[in-house]
Amino acid sequence: MFGGFDFAILWANASFLWNGMLLTMQLTALAVTGGLLFGVILAVLRLSRVRPLAWLVEGYVNFLRSMPLILVIFWFYTLVPKLIGRPVSGFYSVLIAFVMFEAAYYSEIVRAGISSVRRGQIAAAMALGLTNLQAMRYVILPQAVRNMVPVLLTQSIVMLQDTSLVYVVGLRDFLTSADIVASRDNRPTELYMFVALVFLVVCFSASRLVNRLRRRYAL
Amino acid sequence: MGSYNWNWPILVREPYLGWIVSGFGKTILIAVLAWAIAFPLGSAIGIARTTETRALRFAATLYVDVFRNIPLLVQMFLWYFVVPELLPADWGRWIKRDMPYPQFLTAVVCLGLYTASRVAEQVRSGIEAIPRGQRYAGLAMGLTSLQVYRYVLVPVAYRTIIPPLTSDFLGVFKNSSLALTIGVLELTSQARQIEEYTFAAFEAFTVATVLYCLVTGLVIVVMRIIEARTRIAGAITVGAQ
Numbered sequence: 001m002f003g004g005f006d007f008a009i010l011w012a013n014a015s016f017l018w019n020g021m022l023l024t025m026q027l028t029a030l031a032v033t034g035g036l037l038f039g040v041i042l043a044v045l046r047l048s049r050v051r052p053l054a055w056l057v058e059g060y061v062n063f064l065r066s067m068p069l070i071l072v073i074f075w076f077y078t079l080v081p082k083l084i085g086r087p088v089s090g091f092y093s094v095l096i097a098f099v100m101f102e103a104a105y106y107s108e109i110v111r112a113g114i115s116s117v118r119r120g121q122i123a124a125a126m127a128l129g130l131t132n133l134q135a136m137r138y139v140i141l142p143q144a145v146r147n148m149v150p151v152l153l154t155q156s157i158v159m160l161q162d163t164s165l166v167y168v169v170g171l172r173d174f175l176t177s178a179d180i181v182a183s184r185d186n187r188p189t190e191l192y193m194f195v196a197l198v199f200l201v202v203c204f205s206a207s208r209l210v211n212r213l214r215r216r217y218a219l
Numbered sequence: 220m221g222s223y224n225w226n227w228p229i230l231v232r233e234p235y236l237g238w239i240v241s242g243f244g245k246t247i248l249i250a251v252l253a254w255a256i257a258f259p260l261g262s263a264i265g266i267a268r269t270t271e272t273r274a275l276r277f278a279a280t281l282y283v284d285v286f287r288n289i290p291l292l293v294q295m296f297l298w299y300f301v302v303p304e305l306l307p308a309d310w311g312r313w314i315k316r317d318m319p320y321p322q323f324l325t326a327v328v329c330l331g332l333y334t335a336s337r338v339a340e341q342v343r344s345g346i347e348a349i350p351r352g353q354r355y356a357g358l359a360m361g362l363t364s365l366q367v368y369r370y371v372l373v374p375v376a377y378r379t380i381i382p383p384l385t386s387d388f389l390g391v392f393k394n395s396s397l398a399l400t401i402g403v404l405e406l407t408s409q410a411r412q413i414e415e416y417t418f419a420a421f422e423a424f425t426v427a428t429v430l431y432c433l434v435t436g437l438v439i440v441v442m443r444i445i446e447a448r449t450r451i452a453g454a455i456t457v458g459a460q
Contacts (some may be wrong), residue, residue: 061352061446066435161290188300196289203288
């Protein structure tokens with residue numbers, strides 16, 4: 001059944017596919033960074049004592065979490081150029097979509113991480129005479145970060161996989177590049193299997209590393 | 220945004236209203252059918268990961284690793300474009316020529332098998348969270364291994380993982396939008412199509428967004444009620460998001 005397999009097609013298009021992979025990595029790196037920054041801000045606001053602010057953020061997070069990512073991509077792809085008033089590169093529209101979307105998921109992880117620190121720890125820090133900021137810096141954050149880093153990394157692996165959805169607006173990431181070659185040379189079997197294999201190897205190794213990290217630093 | 224011409228009435232005009240209704244119906248149908256595959260299959264795989272049989276555990280772990288580490292969209296393309304080529308020629312021909320609703324069924328199978336890997340992880344963590352003593356108590360009472368699962372472990376596990384299972388169901392509901400990449404006209408693709416025909420992008424996307432949010436909200440409310448009704452006194456809920 002693999003008789004008609006033509007691996008040479010992968011070699012022949014290696015640089016085209018590599019450029020797609022570069023875009024995938026670039027998008028992932030930027031979206032993870034932006035999503036984390038925005039997500040931490042959201043989490044802090046959500047835990048703040050200013051009630052309306054916390055509700056607003058809760059609404060935002062729940063709203064984005066009930067939408068399919070593809071629809072979010074379509075929204076921003078259409079919305080961003082209209083808001084700015086001139087055509088923008090699809091890359092930036094999609095990047096904004098990913099940052100807004102992933103921030104909702106990251107913020108939930110950060111919030112859970114901070115809430116997971118037991119109340120007694122905070123009370124103990126206060127009893128020792130630490131200020132609020134010191135308690136945060138020396139007691140709460142070190143524990144919270146240990147709890148949430150593995151989950152944040154796992155979410156980032158999911159996010160790497162999710163970037164393949166830019167296919168729907170034709171951005172030339174790894175999958176879309178492979179798709180272009182597949183339909184041009186009528187070789188879907190080789191191309192899609194190659195993409196699947198690359199993602200499988202990358203994501204599987206990454207998630208094994210995360211597991212090891214989790215076991216090593218677990219509290 | 221000032222220059223945008225809102226045109227809400229277009230949504231209740233034919234054929235656009237019909238498109239939305241049929242797209243919404245397809246989205247629900249895909250999600251429900253895929254869940255009908257994912258729930259039993261995922262449960263079986265999750266249970267297999269907790270058994271004593273090594274081969275069974277290995278196969279179940281392999282399944283979860285493979286399905287969770289390939290992007291869903293790539294899986295969709297594999298099922299639609301590659302699998303018919305790899306099957307024996309007769310089967311491939313049947314899938315390509317004679318199978319009814321090829322895109323729709325492919326999407327259902329793809330989403331079902333992928334979601335099964337997520338359900339499996341929840342079921343496994345649910346069973347692992349049960350104190351070992353319960354399993355031993357069951358065995359000590361003379362129950363067979365199968366009976367221990369049937370009457371002790373699985374019923375308790377299901378009840379503790381209702382929240383993460385809910386989020387997996389909502390996951391498959393949202394992921395059904397990926398079916399548009401192989402040509403299924405579900406809700407998101409109908410919204411996109413309305414945009415292309417009428418340029419009423421924001422109206423079309425808004426109605427799709429509202430429908431997704433409504434279903435999500437409804438499911439969450441219903442599952443909270445079910446969770447409260449089935450809660451085991453003193454038990455905590457577990458499971459990964």
